Structure formats: C-alpha cells, structure tokens
Amino acid sequence: MTDTVYYCYAVTRPFDREVLPSLRGIGGAPVNAVAHGDLVALTSPVSAEEFTEAGLQERLEDLDWLADVARAHHAVVDEVARHAAIVPLRLATVYREQARVTEVLRSDEQRLSEALDRLEGRFEWGVKVFAPQQRQQEPARAEQSSAASGRDYLRRRLDQRNSREASLQKAEESAAAVDAELADLAEARHRHRVLSSELTGTRDQNVLNVAYLVPVDDQERFLRRFAELEEEHPGCSLQLSGPWAPYSFMPDQVEVAESGE
Template sequence: MEHLIYLYGIIPESRDVAPFKGLDGEKDAYCLHLDGMKAVVCSLDEFEYNEEKLEEKVNNVEWLHEKAFHHHEALDKLNEEGPVIPMKFCTIYQSETSLRATVEPKKQAFIHSLSRLDGKQEWNLKIYCDDEKWEEAFAHHNSIIEEKKAEIENLSPGKQFFAKKKLDQWMKEEMDKEKDRLCYAIHDTLDDLAVESSVKKTWGKDVTGKNEAMNWNSVYLFSKEQVEEVAKHLESWKEKWGDRGWKFEVTGPWPPYHFASLQ
C-alpha cells in the first residue's frame, strides 16, 4: 500500500527526536535523513488522506481543531529541544522521493536558517486598552484639559455645547496619538533587544472576544539570554500603565513561525 508523507518540520542533522504518534494517531513519527539535515515526518494512508478525502476532513471543524492542535503541539515539543523550521499544517508529499526533490535543493538555505534560529525564541506581544479607563487617566494627567474645561465654564450655554464637542474631539485625537506613541515606544525598546521583529495586524473585538480594543500586535525573535530582561521591562510597563487601562498579553516561546523564512 502506498503511503503519503506528512512533514512537520526540518531539524539539524545531529538532532534526535523523542518518538510520538503521527497525524493519524496510529503510526509513529520518524526522522527522514536528508542531505545535511533531517525531516520530521509521519506516514499517512493514501486512501484516507488523498486530496479529496483531505478536503472533506478539513471541512470538519472538530477534526481540523484536533489535528491542527496536534501539529502545533508536535512543533512545540521539537522547538523545546532545539531549532526547527516549522512547516504549515497539512504539508503533505506523495512520497519520500517527492519530499527530497523539493527540500534538498534548498539545503543551504535550510541549514543557514537552522543556524540562525539556534538559541532563539519567538514571543508574541499584544497590547490592549480599556478606553474608558484610559480617557479618565488621560484627562487626570493632562493639565491642558483642565484649563480648557475651566475656560468652557465661563462661556455662554450655547457656546459651551460646541466648545465641549470640540474639546471631546481634541481629546480623542490626542488620546489616539498617545496610544500610538506608547505602543511604538514599547516596540522600539523590545526591537532593540530582539534579533528580529515583525509588526502584525491588530484584531477586532469580534475576533479577540475581549472588551478592550487591541492596539498593538507584534512578534519578536529573542536570544534566550535576553528573555529575562524583556520580562523585567514588561513588568515595569504593567506597573506603570496597568491602572490606566493598559493590558499586555505576552505568549511564548513559540516555534519560529514568523522567522523561519529561507530568504
């Protein structure tokens, strides 16, 4: 019976991998020796995982969730033991021969990337802000607002209405500017400590499920030696900005999904 080859990722030639069950939950994953590196793979039954059957499986939300988690968990364990170049979920080849034909010509790029990733960790930072708390804190710490409010009190009722609207608009613009300034300042500090970084798209509340708006989303590749210093900065920011409505969500270390490019 023919078997397809499912590829989890590429690791250094010198690495060994603790055994684990493959995607089908039956056959063990194993290392395929390539030219100067190893591919962590598992075999899949061609009848059960051909293109048509796979499309059916992927459309099953329960199957998709279970197997995507399996893929991530496998890469997470590989990442704990050393550098790995992670592959996308459901990277499948018709045979070991077709895998070799695709991967081995890129040998030097793979080996260079593995060397670059050795001793590094990927971390994600998302910054959220409670706008009500932020507005209260912003107004409290801004003397100009108090001065403008005092000026408005001396106006006639008709002029007060338009002056308040103008002040509210000015406050919103200034609050947004300060949000951006704070997020970029934090990013610049972390970027100076990182080997590489990437700013990602922020998500809406419908995606995050949170009451606070996401104002920043970025990923960083840190050397393991820098992680402790990064943690100190984050604790400092939480202490300074936490009571003003800011929340810092840090997750990691992750497999280097964003930094394993062969370019």
C-alpha cells in the same frame, strides 16, 4: 492512489531520537524522522483522503478539524524546538511519498541549513497591546423618561466619542513605545496584523501584534523589560506569549513543500 500521504511538520538538525516515541502527531499518528545529511524532516503518515488537495478543500469549513490539526502540528514543532533549531513548515504540508521528503531535503539543503543556522538558540515571543473598551454609561431611568434636550444628548455622545478616541490614541502611543523598547532587545521582529475581537475573545481593541526573535541568552532581560513596561503603561493591556518555535521568522526563500500536493 495510495491511502497514505506524509505530513511534514518541520525541518531540524539531528537531535536525541528518544524524544520521538513520546510524540503524537496528526490524529495521534507517530512522528518519524527522515534524514538527509545534517537535516531531519519530521513526518507522520496521514490519510490521503483528508490531506490531498481535494480532501483539504472539503474540510476547510470544519473548524473543529482544523483546530485539531493545528494543535497537533504546533505541539510537535514546539516540543522538538526545545531540543534543536527548527524551521516550522506551513500547516498541511504533505507529500505523496516519503522518498519525496528526502528529495526536497536534498534539493533545498543549502537554504534550509542557512535558515537553521540563523535560528539556532533563538525563540519567538509574541506581544499584543490592547486599548481598553470603555463602557458607555446609560442615562439614569429618570433621565430616560424626561424630555432631555437633543442638545444634551448630542453633547454626551460627543464626549463619549472624544473619550474613546483619546483612549485609543494613548494606547497606540504606548504600543509604539513598547514595540520600540522590545525591538531593541530582540534580534528581529515581525509585525502581524492586529486581531479582531472575534479572534481575541475580548472587547478591548488590539492595537499591536508583534513577534520578536530573541536569543536564549537575552530572554531574561527581554522578559524583565516587558514586566517593567506593563507597569509603565497602565492605560493599556499588554499580553505576552511564548517561547515558541520561530514561526514568524522562516526566511521567505525557504519554500520546502506544496500543501496538499
């Protein structure tokens, strides 16, 4: 078995090749363009030991390794997206031979071309809405040492629960309003699963996690409306990220490669 396989980041249109020498991919590898007709695949030679199916299985628990791969993958995709329409591929999409990349471009040419036409001049923006986590008030020390009645204790706990539920409901209503407003300004939307506190790094509860596909000509209006919505919904926290390559909007029918083949 060869020691090298070919990692594929994305498929794009022909673009200024002067961008490529400055790019570094997985493990610092150079990024190369494999062309077929009006399609270009972005690839890097990588270690077969790491990226065949067996190698990937061994490294799935290595979070640092996965983070490095994801960071390099997204850096390549996002940089090229600044210069041309792009269809991002799944993380760890690899081929044993570079000729196989050309073969896939040829066999999927129509579907990839249609996807690139749809994504031309558009970027992804991510919006998250959070319900603030209320701090529980601790009883005063004097109360802790006193024989407070069980009834008073239960009443406090009930009040706290009702307050949390009211805050969450208000945040969810705000999230629905924010989503409706921004969806009207976007060409498409994709709702992701809300994230846990472990993933967001905050105790606030994530109640909305949406990606919007926004044409470049409409971005200023989209951003202006987002800023207005932050002011209109002070009871929750809004978070904006982007512009990104359109990761969330790759058509389902475009399946370009097999990861770790």
